[in-house]
Amino acid sequence: MRARLQAVLATAALVLAGSALAQDSTMDEIAKYREMLADGNPAELFELKGEALWKKARGPKNASLEQCDMGLGPGKLDGAYAQLPRYFPDTRKVMDVESRLVHCMVSLQGFKEEDVTRQxxxxxxxxxxxxxxxxxxxxKSNGMKIDVPARHPEEARMAKVGEYIFYRRSGPQDFSCSICHGQNDKRIRLQDLGNLTTQAGAGVAMSTWPSYRVSQGAMWTMQRRLIDCMRQARWPEPKYLSDSVIALQVYLQKNASGTVMQTPGIKR
Known part of the structure; x- marks a missing residue:
């Protein structure tokens, strides 16, 4: 009986070892695939289009976005994204890159918010x-460190709200962000799930957005990424530019602070 038990245990150990080796091999292949994707990122085309749109006079006021203040002064973009979301005195709100951009399109160019956010x-x-x-x-923040310390009282408040949302269980499946992203060494199918409560995990997650999604053939912004995560968790889908999505970004960017940006990224 004892010999049989030892044989069973030995077989189980071999199976587990083989499974671990197969898993490591699969992850190595995924890493190679990601390296291949990075060679010739289509995001460069979107970057060029964005630059042309930034400099072009448009809208009812026939103005460009070159005087848009992303937090470092009118028209100053180098490192601005890496320091967002942040508090803006002129709106008395904490804003991320997208809410601030829409604000500038409305205030500087004269567009209506519903028109510029329709697409x-x-x-x-x-x-x-x-x-x-x-x-x-x-x-414009590529190679720079994420720096969202959330020192302003409103930023600190939003970070707390974001943390609450991260851990809050909701929806028909009683799900939270932390179930997937609150511990180390978790995975769904072949996808590693980073621990977003740590600098290392949050840094990997936040440093490469916006990213080109190969499977979608489109750029994805952080707003879209987070809203889609909430949809997959079967939560009520938040409205674009809602405070809840911005608060979650403040919490995650605060955790990721110190990580070097590698954007625009490319994903499967």
Missing amino acids: WFSRPGKESDIEALVTYIGA
Whole structure:
């Protein structure tokens, strides 16, 4: 009986070892696939389009976005994305790159908010100006460190709200962000799930957005990424530019602070 038990245990150990080796091999292949994707990122085309849109006079006021203040002064974009979301005195609100961009399109160019946000993400045959502009702005922080310390009282409040949302269980499946992203070494199918409560995990997650999604053939912004995560968790889908999505970004960017930006990224 004892010999049989030892044989069973030995077989189980071999199976587990083989499974671990197969898993490591699969992850190595995924890493190679990601390296291949990075060679010739189509995001560069969106970046160029975003630059042209930034400099072009448009809207009822026939103005460009070159005087838009992303937090470092009118027209100053180098490093701005890496320091967002942040508090803006002129609106008395904490804003991320997309809410601030829409604010500038409305205040500087004279567009109506409902018009510029109608196409906030790409659909087949219909590209989004906002995605292109965010790609351009994001690229201006490439190689710079994320710096969202949330020191202003409103930023600190939003970080707390974001943390609450991260851990709050909701929806028909009683799900939370933390179930997938609150511990180390978790995975769904072949996808590693980073621990977003740590600098390392949050840094990997936040440093490469906006990103080009190969499977979608489109740029994805952080707003779209988070809203889609909430949809997959079967939560009530938040409205674009809602405070809840911005608060979650403050919490995650605060956790990721110190990580070097590598944007625009490319994903499967």
